[in-house]
Amino acid sequence: MATEHSILETRDLTVRFGGHVAVDRVSCRFERGTLTAIVGPNGAGKTTYFNLVSGQLRATGGTVLLNGEDITSMSVPRRTERGIGRAFQLTNLFPTLSVRENVRLVVQSRANKGFDLFSVAACHVELLERADHVLAEVRLIDQADRIVSALPHGDQRKLEVALLIALGPQVLMFDEPTAGMSVDEVPVILDLIRKLKSDMDRTILLVEHKMDVIRSLADRIIVLHNGELVADGEPAEVIALPIVQEAYLGKAPEAA
Amino acid sequence: MLTRLLSGDTPRSGILTVFLLLILISLAFAPFLFPGTKSLETAARICIFIVLVASYDLLLGYAGIVSFAHTMFFGIGAYGTALALSATGAGYFPLVWGTVAGAIVAAIFALAIGLFSLRVKAIFFAMVTLAVASAFAVLVSQLSWLTGGEDGLNYRIPRELTPAFKLIGGKVFGVTVNGKVLAYYLVFVASLVLFLIMLRIVNSPFGSTLKAVRDNAFRAEAIGYRVVWYRTTATVLSAVMAALAGSLLAIWLRYTGPATTLSMEIMIDILLMVVIGGMGTLYGAVLGVTLFILAQTYLQDFMGVAAEATSSVPLVSALVAPERWLLWLGVLFVLSVYFFPTGIVGRLRERARASGR
Numbered sequence A: 001m002a003t004e005h006s007i008l009e010t011r012d013l014t015v016r017f018g019g020h021v022a023v024d025r026v027s028c029r030f031e032r033g034t035l036t037a038i039v040g041p042n043g044a045g046k047t048t049y050f051n052l053v054s055g056q057l058r059a060t061g062g063t064v065l066l067n068g069e070d071i072t073s074m075s076v077p078r079r080t081e082r083g084i085g086r087a088f089q090l091t092n093l094f095p096t097l098s099v100r101e102n103v104r105l106v107v108q109s110r111a112n113k114g115f116d117l118f119s120v121a122a123c124h125v126e127l128l129e130r131a132d133h134v135l136a137e138v139r140l141i142d143q144a145d146r147i148v149s150a151l152p153h154g155d156q157r158k159l160e161v162a163l164l165i166a167l168g169p170q171v172l173m174f175d176e177p178t179a180g181m182s183v184d185e186v187p188v189i190l191d192l193i194r195k196l197k198s199d200m201d202r203t204i205l206l207v208e209h210k211m212d213v214i215r216s217l218a219d220r221i222i223v224l225h226n227g228e229l230v231a232d233g234e235p236a237e238v239i240a241l242p243i244v245q246e247a248y249l250g251k252a253p254e255a256a
Numbered sequence B: 001m002l003t004r005l006l007s008g009d010t011p012r013s014g015i016l017t018v019f020l021l022l023i024l025i026s027l028a029f030a031p032f033l034f035p036g037t038k039s040l041e042t043a044a045r046i047c048i049f050i051v052l053v054a055s056y057d058l059l060l061g062y063a064g065i066v067s068f069a070h071t072m073f074f075g076i077g078a079y080g081t082a083l084a085l086s087a088t089g090a091g092y093f094p095l096v097w098g099t100v101a102g103a104i105v106a107a108i109f110a111l112a113i114g115l116f117s118l119r120v121k122a123i124f125f126a127m128v129t130l131a132v133a134s135a136f137a138v139l140v141s142q143l144s145w146l147t148g149g150e151d152g153l154n155y156r157i158p159r160e161l162t163p164a165f166k167l168i169g170g171k172v173f174g175v176t177v178n179g180k181v182l183a184y185y186l187v188f189v190a191s192l193v194l195f196l197i198m199l200r201i202v203n204s205p206f207g208s209t210l211k212a213v214r215d216n217a218f219r220a221e222a223i224g225y226r227v228v229w230y231r232t233t234a235t236v237l238s239a240v241m242a243a244l245a246g247s248l249l250a251i252w253l254r255y256t257g258p259a260t261t262l263s264m265e266i267m268i269d270i271l272l273m274v275v276i277g278g279m280g281t282l283y284g285a286v287l288g289v290t291l292f293i294l295a296q297t298y299l300q301d302f303m304g305v306a307a308e309a310t311s312s313v314p315l316v317s318a319l320v321a322p323e324r325w326l327l328w329l330g331v332l333f334v335l336s337v338y339f340f341p342t343g344i345v346g347r348l349r350e351r352a353r354a355s356g357r
C-alpha cells in the first residue's frame, strides 16, 4: 500500500454561490517539483479554486488532499502550517506597517514566534536579516522603511510576492503575480519563480495570462472554463486545443 | 539600559520626550512638588488612569478591537480588592489575594467573551461587550448585600497606607511623610511597572502580530497566525491590566462603588483619552490621561478665574462661567481630534520625522 501521494490533490472540488457553480467538480493532482499554469477567461473560477485550496473559502463538495491527508475542513492558518502558501491577485498587505515589517511578520510566523510576549521583536536579529534577504531578492530593499500604503502599485505587487517567498511553503500559489507591474519589473518576478521552481521540493501553481510566460515556465497547463476543468496536459498540446484557442486565446492572439 | 526598559520603543520626538519626562518627574515627586490633598488625589488618578487607558489602547489601538467592557474589568479588579478587604478587615494578605482574585476573574470573563464572540464580526464583539458590561453594572447594584449596591463599599486598608501613620517624625521638604504618601508611592510604582510591562508586550513579537491582525486579519491568517487566539489573548491581557488598575483605585480611595468604577461615563472618558493621546502608541495614553484629567480637575477653577476677570464683558463672562466647563471640554476634544487625527503623539512623531529629513 506504499503508494506515493501527490503533494496536492483535489477530488470533485465544488463550490456554489447560490445557484452559480463557480468551481465544478474539479479533480486534479499536482506533483512535487512541477509548475502548473492555470488558465481560463476572467470569471472562470481560477481565484476561487485557489481560495478552496488555501482555505479562504469552504468547499460545498469534494476534498482537498495535501500529501494524502484530507485538509478540506482545516482552517487557513493550519493549512499554512502544513505547507500551503499563497499570493493574492488583489494586493492584500499590512498597509500601515513598513515594507520590512510586512516581510518580518511572515518570517516570524514561520519561526513560530508570534506568541512570544516578553522579548523585544526588534531584538530578533535573525528574523530581520531573513526579511532583508527576501527584500533584496525581490529588489525592494531600498524601500524597506517605507509604509506600505504609500508604496507605488508595482512595488506593492512585488511585496505581495515577497510575502509568499518569505513564507517558503511546499505549495506556492501565485495569482496573476505580474499583473499591474511595469515591464522592467516583470522579469524580476519571473526569475524568482523560475528559481523557486528549480528547488525540486516545491510545487507551484500559477495563474497567468501571458502565453510567453507560460511557455517558458510551465511543465503543464490546466484550463478552467465556467468552473470546470476542460483541458489538462503539456503546454504545447493544451495551447493547440480548439477550446483554448477560442475561449481563451481568442482575445489575445499569439504572435508565435 | 533605558532603551531596554522602554523595550526599544523610545518616544522618537524631542517634544514628546520633554513632555513625558515632565509628567514622569511631576508624578514621581508629586507629594513634594504639589502638596495638598487635591493635587495628590489628581496625581494618583493620573497614575491609575494611565494604566487603565494604556490597557484599553492595547486592545483598541494595537489589536483594533472595540470593547465597551473595559470599565467592567476595571470594576472587577476594584471590587475584588474591596470585597477581600471588607470581608477580612485591613491587612496585606486580603489586599493581595483580593487583587489577584479580581485579576483572575477578569481574565476568565475576558476569555469567555473573547472565545464566544471574537470569531465573528467586530461589531458583534462590541455589542456583546456593551450588553455584558451593562448587565454586570445592574448586577452589582442589585446585589447590595454583597457589593453595597449604589452606595458601594467603604473599608479599611493597612494602617501603614493611611494618613494616621507617620513614617518619620519630622517633615521632608516641608511635607509630612504619612501613610497617604506611602499609598501614593505604592500607586505610582505599581502603575509605572504595569506601564512598562505593557510597553514590553506591545513591542514583543506578540505585539507586532496584533498590529498585523488589526491591519489585515485575512492576510494574517494566510501567513499562519491564528487570529482568534491573538485577539482573545489581547482581550485577556487588557482585562487583567484594567483589573489591576481597579485594585489600585480601590486601595487608594478606600472606597469602591459603581460611580467610581463601572459607569458608562468612565468608559467614554477612557475612549476620549485614548483618542486625544493617539491610538496605537502607549505614550499617547500618558499624554491623553494627563491632559484630560488636568482639564477635568482644573478647568472649572481656571474658568472661575477667567469669569471674574471678564465680569465686565457680558457675553464673554457668561461663556466662561464655571458651569460651562463641560462644554469647553467638549470643544477642546473636537478641536484636538480635528487638528490631531492621529492623536497628540502621532502628530508629534510626524513632526519629528518631517524635520529629521
Ligand SMILES: Nc1ncnc2c1ncn2[C@@H]1O[C@H](COP(=O)(O)OP(=O)(O)O)[C@@H](O)[C@H]1O
Pocket (backbone or CB within 6 Å): A017, A022, A040, A041, A042, A043, A044, A045, A046, A047, A048, A049
Ligand atoms: N464570494 C463570492 N460570492 C459570489 N460569487 C463569487 C464569489 N467569488 C467569486 N464569485 C464568482 O465566481 C466566479 C469565478 O470567479 P473567480 O474565481 O474570481 O474568477 P477568475 O479568478 O478565474 O477570474 C465569478 O463568476 C465570480 O463572480
Ligand SMILES: [Mg+2]
Pocket (backbone or CB within 6 Å): A046, A047, A048, A089, A175
Ligand atoms: Mg482571478
